[in-house]
Amino acid sequence: MKPPPFGYRRAESIPQALEWYAEFEGEAIWLAGGHSVVPSLALRLQAPSVLIDISRLPELSGIVLTEAGLRIGATTTHAEILSDPLVREHAPLLSEAAHHVAHPAIRNRATFGGNLALADPASEFPAVVRCLGAVLDIVGPDGEREVDADDFFLDLYTTAMEPGEILRSILIPRQPPSARMRFSELARRHGDFAMVGAAVRLMQEGGRTIDARICFHAVGTVPVRAHSAENALTGHPLDLDRICSARDALSNDLEPADDPSMPGKMRLHLAGVLLGRVLHSLSDGSLNREDAR
Ligand SMILES: Cc1cc2nc3c(=O)[nH]c(=O)nc-3n(C[C@H](O)[C@H](O)[C@H](O)COP(=O)(O)OP(=O)(O)OC[C@H]3O[C@@H](n4cnc5c(N)ncnc54)[C@H](O)[C@@H]3O)c2cc1C
Structure with a gap:
């Protein structure tokens, strides 16, 4: 099947992305790696007016070690999770799980944030972030907020994020040495x-x-x-x-x-x-x- 017609915009910053989302009054969806969004369009499971591409937003990228733990940008790909030395050292459970997620072609494009936002109950990463007590950093039209992984996954493909909110990064707290x-x-x-x-x-x-x-x-x-x-x-x-x-x-x-x-x-x-x-x-x-x- 072919997808229904849709527009495409690539956002350069979070404020621009939020402004565009508001402009389309609930008719827009975020696009990250596209490995779930694009098939869902092809299957006509959804028909947005526009895809707002957030995959290049600088605020959503990078993996840094902070005092609180490992902060992983939402657009980090599964392949990066698999190979990053900081992830391997401070969140080895994630690297281990990434090895089981799909195949290299998918892992090269699909993102950590897209995976968590999708909340597929069969998916590996949601279980890992709950196990590690992660905190999800969310930004939206009403500002920023943090949600514990324990409170993030509400139901089948349903999270605590409101429409128009963006998952910016995920904090994996420092794990006890033992x-x-x-x-x-x-x-x-x-x-x-x-x-x-x-x-x-x-x-x-x-x-x-x-x-x-x-x-x-x-x-x-x-x-x-x-x-x-x-x-x-x-x-x-x-x-x-x-x-x-x-x-x-x-x-x-x-x-x-x-x-x-x-x-x-x-x-x-x-x-x-x-x-x-x-x-x-x-x-x-x-x-x-x-x-x-
Ligand atoms: C053939 C195939 C096999 C797969 N096998 C597995 C598997 O074994 N295990 C597994 O866990 N997954 C699997 N996946 C799914 C894949 O790993 C990704 O989880 C999935 O594609 C979502 O990531 P994405 O970056 O592509 O997100 P997209 O498809 O771009 O987006 C997914 C959803 O999340 C929203 N979204 C994306 N990023 C954000 C953000 N930062 N903030 C808010 N909302 C956002 C989008 O609007 C959309 O609703 C597979 C996919 C394919 C195509």
Whole structure:
């Protein structure tokens, strides 16, 4: 199918972008990497009057390390996330996840901000930013505001951003030195959207887990924190018993719906398998790999 006719403008600054958005009174949409917007036009899922290209806005670019953490501009591409040395050092979970997002051709154009703004529940990055306690920096006609990643993803393809707002950057807070992290997913083929995926961050002290953050994607309408599984781990050594308890607790955290690709129960089972593997890989390695399955 061909897209409906639309206009195109490339903004040079945030004020100009906001002014143009207001001019089109709700008939405009932002364009970043275009890897979701353009297919949606071709499928006639939306018909905006104009695409306002924000991919070259200087305020949305760059990766800098600040006292608070790593600030990643919204137009940073997935490929940059994958290869940037600062990301690898200060947010290795993101680099790990980027490896699973689509294929190089997509990663070269699609942006971190576009991915989060789209809020596809099957997507990897939303789970990672929730796991890492990121803060999203948003600018719009009413000024600037910050939203915690925990409050950003509201529903299927729905975020806390209001129409006309722009996601400017994402702050990944400095991670505690004792934090150990791992991202993994199960997909039919590498690069496909996952059947289930998980971002996990554990902090351990004196042989016990003192803090656990586990966030799944592709199990519901938003990235889902597994609080019961986190609680099952907290205060205990990461041994086989605890891994089994965390897996068992997942049925309190996740309620995947049946869909044409698989029954919800199957997805829940896969989530447990994945969590077992991830926790095993974060343990001291003394567990038998088969035991963790
Ligand atoms: C073949 C294919 C395979 C893919 N596989 C995966 C995958 O395995 N995992 C995965 O996570 N993703 C996957 N994607 C999606 C891709 O990774 C991007 O997430 C997606 O294209 C959105 O990023 P973008 O920069 O292209 O945004 P765009 O398509 O330009 O925009 C997406 C939406 O976000 C809005 N938007 C963009 N930037 C901003 C901003 N800064 N502020 C406010 N709103 C904004 C736009 O208006 C639009 O509504 C795939 C895409 C394709 C085409």
